[in-house]
Amino acid sequence: MRSTYRVLAMLIALGVVLQAASIAFAWFDVLSAVDDGQAFADFDDDSNVGHLLHSIGGTVIPLLGLVLLIVSFFAKIPGGVKWAAIVFGLIVLQFAFAIVAFGIPAVGALHGINAIAIGVLADRAARQVGASDAVTTPRAPTAA
């Protein structure tokens, strides 16, 4: 459970990096194609690989966050639930920012900033496993 927790948290952090990469790719792809005279309206999820990947990531990361939270309940990592809940909460917020940004594009900036927060805190959650090892090992006998 503990290593599952750590792997999931690391996957989320990695996922954030891939999301940043895919959306940057998507937009340079669009700009380059528009420069070549293609109509902007022709782009949708299917014809822009970067955007397609970003959409897939946007489904996979919330699932990972959910599984991380559930795993945290069983993993007996001190502070594990807290960090998993924070990460999951930020993912929910990320989703909300995305929804609002379709109507108010400026909110998209918060989507970008929050992404960094998710990455950093998912990494923090992954480190919590090691950190709690250091703390819990000597404490274990006193728990009895």
Add this chain to the structure above:
Amino acid sequence: MVNVRRGQLRLILATVATAAIVVPLGWMWYASLVPETYSVMDMGIIDLGGGPGPSDHAGMDETPGALSVDTLTGPQTGTPDVAMTLTAEQGDLPLEGGPTVDGYTFNGSSPGPEIRATQGDLVEVTLVNESVSEGVTIHWHGVDVPNAEDGVAGVTQDAVPTGGEHVYRFVADDTGTYWYHSHQVSHEQVRGGLFGTLVVEPRAAQVEPPALDVVMAVHGYDGTDTINGRVGETWVDAEAGDTARVRVVNTDSGPMLTWVAGAPYRVAAVDGRDVNKPTDVEDTAVLVTAGGRVDLELTMPADGSAVRVGAGGGETSMLVGQDEADAPGTDVPDDELDLLSYGTPAPLPFDVTAPDREFDYTIGRRPGFLDGRPGMWWTINGKLFPDVPMYVVAEGDVVTMTLENSSGQVHPMHLHGHHAVVLSRNGIEATGSPWWVDSLDVGDGETYEIAFLADNPGVWMDHCHNLPHAAEGLVAHLMYDGVSTPYVVGGEDDNHPE
């Protein structure tokens, strides 16, 4: 002991917390699943719009003597004035002046052949499916055909399988510019090229025909913009002083601006309905809804220079005039024509002040499950597909519908089988010519009030013509009381209209 209890308590808490998350999500997921085979008759939430009618869904199915859409055909006898066969194929599609894409063709080309009929003609089209593996149909977009000829897989017919055929027969009652396209897996087939255009000309005696009458079907194949299947500039010949009518058809999924550069022009018709007393405009663009048509009319400049008809922007446009003549550039005009106040008012053919039914079609967006897939999905009246409205009318009803969009994106709303007149936008009443539409661009934050006469019995789709949106559940139906369809979505014929 304490340790064990604490461990047990922890396990119980963890299990309860997990259940608190997983059970509601699981239930939402399960509740969203759509059966593989279903009838649109059994789908959604009955909306009577304040009129009379059965409130029980199942009861409607079993109403004795219910009229089947199968019986609502065009004339079954009589020699057609226009007869043709359209053969659908799947495969490589070389674009003229562009790349070869994976696509679909009618009679070996995309767009398929242009069909020209004269008002009152009996049109007979035999659809043959040569090699389209998912099956095909033909929907006559904007032509208010009898229901059985409407070509919607799973609603008005079964998809025509490879090797099969289907005959469509209808009278071309209304003049104007229309188009036809497959309504089976349409978000892929139409995009891939399974469409063509249809023009219904007036009887010669009525109107002096323009010297040049040309269709300009705009389509993006896999990101490559074309006009009548060709990439780049398309020249059509016209002489100084000629009257030219350019019939612009937007076969894509998003709104498109069109305009004439180099001469004043007027919008003669929208969605196959003449504009009453259109005035000349210049340096102004007009929006063509996805699926919609706009007929531009102009007089060729006396000095012999060419004019450019733009579509969306960029090189891909139509040049009208003597070949190689000086032509204006490709700049998109800053001004946009507002059809709400264009032309001169005229009396409507029915009284909209006391409608028999009033419907809301409110489009939103929210996270949830669509047939088990998590995501951000469109809602109609607050609910996700398949809990969409089933608007019920009776023949002869005057119907008003309020289309409201707060979903963050534009939606080109297309009602089959009827033309509706725009009454107001964002509370501002229409003051121009009656603005008749079959496809209406409803932007984010916009509210349109439209009205139509329920004069064409059947079961009709009323959906977003951004076809991927339709595939994402932005689909409702309009159904006449006492009419039922024997066809099902899914089923043996694998009908998938969206």
